[in-house]
Amino acid sequence: MYATQLLIGDQWVDSSDGGTNETFNPANGELIGFFAEATTADVDAAVAAARAGFESDAWQSMSPDAKGRLLWRIADLIDRNAVELAALETLDQGQPTTVSTAISVPLAAQVFRYYAGYATKLEGKLSPVSIPRQLTYQRRTPLGVCGLITPWNFPLDIAAWKLAPALATGNAVILKPAEQTPLSTVRLVEICREAGVPNGVVNLITGGPQVGKALVGHRGVDCISFTGSTAVGQEIARTSATDLKRIGLELGGKxxxxxxxxxxxxxxxxxxxxxxxxxxxxxxxxxxxxxxxxxxxxxxxxxxxxxxxxxxxxxxxxxxxxxxxxxxxxxxxxxxxxxxxxxxxxxxxxxxxxxxxxxxxxxxxxxxxxxxxxxxxxxxxxxxxxxxxxxxxxxxxxxxxxxxxxxxxxxxxxxxxxxxxxxxxxxxxxxxxxxxxxxxxxxxxxGAPWGGVGLSGLGRELGSYSIDEFTEPQSVFINLD
CATH class of the missing domain: 3.40.309.10 (Aldehyde Dehydrogenase; Chain A, domain 2)
Incomplete structure (x- = not known):
């Protein structure tokens, strides 16, 4: 029987009110574990921890090469724990082992290695402006604190799609997996800690829709990356319009x-x-x-x-x-x-x-x-x-x-x-x-972008497009007089 906690900063903790929820094996309907049901106070604490992690010297001073090696270590640990991760996907989500073993776990590791390479390639450009005696260039800057909300159909893979580029570009994150399938995401966060991700840079909150709503509506969150239903995506867009936070939405299809x-x-x-x-x-x-x-x-x-x-x-x-x-x-x-x-x-x-x-x-x-x-x-x-x-x-x-x-x-x-x-x-x-x-x-x-048009969403994941999703261009003007 599994029993999982929240990760806030450097501490694995129970929900602040002790609340839990249940997860079941869809192949037989049997209870397989309990997970912490986060409260609004827990979301506040996770956002504060993520902000501290983002601004920490350990993260801000980490070199691009070191970030790349960090993501590569995560990929290696995914491979090392492949049997366990695949078993969790099959147990909690119901994926046949032909999917969890041959597709889900290898793809998650592949995504981390792909973005490990990008950590050293976040290039800007020099702009030829018409103002005399100016040196003007652009650089990519991380967004800050990113809320990553993932669905129940491919829990491990879609967490990797969001987490890897967010870390490669220097953001801090709060992962919120679907309440139906939290187990592989919890294990992925444990792997991130084992790999050496600095305190507060990766946080985990679990729970139902109210937890996701609290994360989306939080003014301390700079970005929401969501994969799920179109109806929820539309609600996220409406809520995010209040403070105009950056959103990426991968929604339904037909x-x-x-x-x-x-x-x-x-x-x-x-x-x-x-x-x-x-x-x-x-x-x-x-x-x-x-x-x-x-x-x-x-x-x-x-x-x-x-x-x-x-x-x-x-x-x-x-x-x-x-x-x-x-x-x-x-x-x-x-x-x-x-x-x-x-x-x-x-x-x-x-x-x-x-x-x-x-x-x-x-x-x-x-x-x-x-x-x-x-x-x-x-x-x-x-x-x-x-x-x-x-x-x-x-x-x-x-x-x-x-x-x-x-x-x-x-x-x-x-x-x-x-x-x-x-x-x-x-x-x-x-x-x-x-x-x-x-x-x-x-x-x-x-290496190829993934995303849709219309009610299928906003933005693109994977490829170089995820780098755009998790960064903001900053222009610098230097007066040469």
Whole structure:
């Protein structure tokens, strides 16, 4: 049984009122641990500790090279503790070990090493101004105290995406993981301490939505980086407008996948199945709307539904499991309600559409669900489901498919399946999305930006773009007279 505390400054402490909350194993519904439920007073203390850590001589005087080596040590410790971290992700979030072991943990370490290199490359520039006898240059300065609020679907990775560039650029942070999945983030913060991060530079608060609201509304916080639902992101934007703090928002998605007439149908079936059901569909970049030429709808539907039915559903620690549980009973009910709405609005259910029973009945398992004859106005075609639900939508010509794919409030990712090189290069520029994948899964790499347009968010993470998210340019004018 796990029992975790808050990290405020250099002290691991209980909540100031002794409050705790519970976290459960989504594969069987069993209680696996308790975590401290932070209070407003705890948030105040964490902000004060972060400010002190940011301004401390230990952090301000640390050289870029030393910062880089610090981040590299964190990456090495992630690798050293990989088995434990992967087990925590599988236990607390439900990720199959094929995801937690082969993707989540290695990617977290890779992100820290990527930004370790950036610590020595935060360059400014010299500006040729028209004022006589002036030397004018710009330098990047850290924002100060950054609140990092992470979601429950990829707790370790998204914490790394935010934490690594924030530290590389010299900020102090307060990490707030989702209340459903705090365990791997707590362990990551322990690793940061072990690596030698100075006191107060990394702080941890855990708890529910009220804790996040207190962090967002705090006047001592200079920046909020949030990944989660669009509704919460909109609330963060409204709250942050009060003091105009910097915000970065990576929100929901409703990714279209356009299967062109010349596409290899078998490759498109396998690629779209994996792209839709990665982490049981609990990914903002999951493919969800499948635009298929009307002449190939029957073939595509029969093949993808048969392939979905054949996937192994089970506990994440089973190495043969492809589909693990949804994260909670609440979320399972939400997914089920979307499936019910699809039926009510006239979509044709081809396969799945129900909770898994039998020996898995105590877990939050839901069968992969395929609908066809889905229209653009149906709820399952418009709203983010965040689960294993696939909507197949016939089209008659490619211009129609593009228009319908863009007919959404979201714009995070999209996919195109084609064997034609001209199509592969010409269609992405017509699609409203932060990232377009051609003939492949929704892959993520530290070197490429990640983020969306519209209700999918503001700003970009990863690549050099995260450096922009966590720094402010400062101009310096030197009078040479």
């Amino acid at each position: 990714a279209p996948s356009i299967i062109c007439a010349d596409a290899d149908i078998d490759a498109a079936v396998q690629g779209n199945l994996k792209g839709a059901l990665f982490n049981t569909g609990q990914a903002c970049g999951a493919f969800t709307r499948f635009f298929v030429p009307r002449s190939k709808v029957d073939e595509f539907t029969s093949k993808i539904s048969a392939a979905a039915d054949a996937l192994k559903i089970g506990h994440g620690y089973d190495p043969e499991t492809i589909l693990g549980p949804l994260v909670s009973e609440e979320h399972l009910n939400r997914v089920a309600s979307y499936v019910a709405s699809g039926k009510e609005q006239g979509a044709q259910l081809v396969s799945g559409g129900e909770r898994v029973g039998g020996e898995l009945q105590n877990g939050y398992f839901f069968r992969p669900t395929v609908f066809t004859e889905v229209t653009d106005k149906m709820k399952i075609a418009r709203e983010e489901i965040f689960g294993p639900v696939l909507s197949i939508m016939p089209y008659d010509d490619i211009d129609e498919a593009i228009t319908r794919a863009n007919s959404t409030d979201y714009g995070l990712v999209a996919a195109i399946w084609t064997k034609d090189l001209v199509t592969a290069h010409s269609l992405p520029q017509r699609i409203k999305a932060g990232t377009v994948f051609v003939n492949q899964l929704p892959l993520i790499d530290p």
